[in-house]
Amino acid sequence: MSRNGSGTYSLPAGNPVVTGTTITSTWANNTLTDISTALTGSLASDGQTTATGNLKMGANRITGLADGIASTDGATVSQVTAAGATYLLKASNLSDVANATTARGNLVAAKSGANSDITSITGLTTPLTVAQGGTGAATLTANNVLLGNGTSAPQVVAPSTTGNVLTSNGTTWVSSTPSSGKLLQIVQGTVVTTSTSTSSSTFVTTGITASITPSSASSKILVFANTALDNSASGRSGFFTIYRNSTNVIDSGSTSGNGFNGVFADASRIQTALSITFLDAPSTTSATTYTIYIRSASGSIVANQSCSGYVTVMEIAA
Numbered sequence: 001m002s003r004n005g006s007g008t009y010s011l012p013a014g015n016p017v018v019t020g021t022t023i024t025s026t027w028a029n030n031t032l033t034d035i036s037t038a039l040t041g042s043l044a045s046d047g048q049t050t051a052t053g054n055l056k057m058g059a060n061r062i063t064g065l066a067d068g069i070a071s072t073d074g075a076t077v078s079q080v081t082a083a084g085a086t087y088l089l090k091a092s093n094l095s096d097v098a099n100a101t102t103a104r105g106n107l108v109a110a111k112s113g114a115n116s117d118i119t120s121i122t123g124l125t126t127p128l129t130v131a132q133g134g135t136g137a138a139t140l141t142a143n144n145v146l147l148g149n150g151t152s153a154p155q156v157v158a159p160s161t162t163g164n165v166l167t168s169n170g171t172t173w174v175s176s177t178p179s180s181g182k183l184l185q186i187v188q189g190t191v192v193t194t195s196t197s198t199s200s201s202t203f204v205t206t207g208i209t210a211s212i213t214p215s216s217a218s219s220k221i222l223v224f225a226n227t228a229l230d231n232s233a234s235g236r237s238g239f240f241t242i243y244r245n246s247t248n249v250i251d252s253g254s255t256s257g258n259g260f261n262g263v264f265a266d267a268s269r270i271q272t273a274l275s276i277t278f279l280d281a282p283s284t285t286s287a288t289t290y291t292i293y294i295r296s297a298s299g300s301i302v303a304n305q306s307c308s309g310y311v312t313v314m315e316i317a318a
Helices: 023-039 075-082 100-106
Strands: 145-147 156-157 165-168 171-175 183-188 196-198 204-212 220-230 237-244 261-264 272-279 286-296 301-303 310-316
Touching: 023 100, 075 171, 075 183, 075 220, 156 301, 183 204, 196 204, 196 286, 204 220, 204 261, 220 286, 237 272, 237 301, 261 272
Parallel strands: 204 310
Antiparallel strands: 145 156, 165 171, 183 310, 196 301, 204 286, 220 272, 220 301, 220 310, 237 261, 237 286
8 A cells, every 4th residue: 555644654455474375466466566656656865766745854854965056956054154155144134024123133234223234225116104214205306395294204395486485374384475564685785984976967886785686576675775975065966866786766767867865055065964765676586786876966076975885675575
């Protein structure tokens, strides 16, 4: 009957024989055929036989094994433990992949916590979540603002319209149009201490200036300008105004109007401080320069004589 499934071989019926038993061809053929079948199912020591099932070692070792060569060969202990081996040792492998804590503890490098062993991660097909130290997103749109969102992927706020500001609605942050009348920015021009003299009947620059770049074309620009005007002698008069770039903001752009203010004295010389507050609407987001200009109505006049002049500009939300 060959082997019984547990590896035990038993002779077929009619065995063993006793003294005096007549040996017949039937008995001999059955017995020898059964023994032949059992031997054929055994592994030949010279390697001719291919195993047709798993080898059950019963907690015994395979000894005298040669080092493996092909990828399907068995590896010896010396191959696994040799220096430079490409096999994982128990001391540095994920020996318990079902338990993350145990697996990390078995690793020699890249253990949990702060380390300098991991320098880059490639091949990830799913972004790391926030809980894992990532963002939960494969890409982040340029110039968007990221907002915390617990363990979920961050919320984003896009810049939206030019001139918008980041504001709170009491729950989160949003990109919104500035409220009307809010101060958006302020620029103080350089304080000028030198004077400018002219007898020109058309406006000339004093060099007292300030430049601002509005964040929105709908913004207003509040201009504060301060200087002093000296008529140098009796009977002389002059005017002062503000130019936006190359345009007189008053007098309908005229180069020889009366401006915002002036000085005149019949009987004596007079020097007076002059100040202007003017709300302009430049309708642009380009750099805009505001400058104090002066002109003479008669004789020579001097601006900024023995004083300091300056221009301050403020952007106000429309």
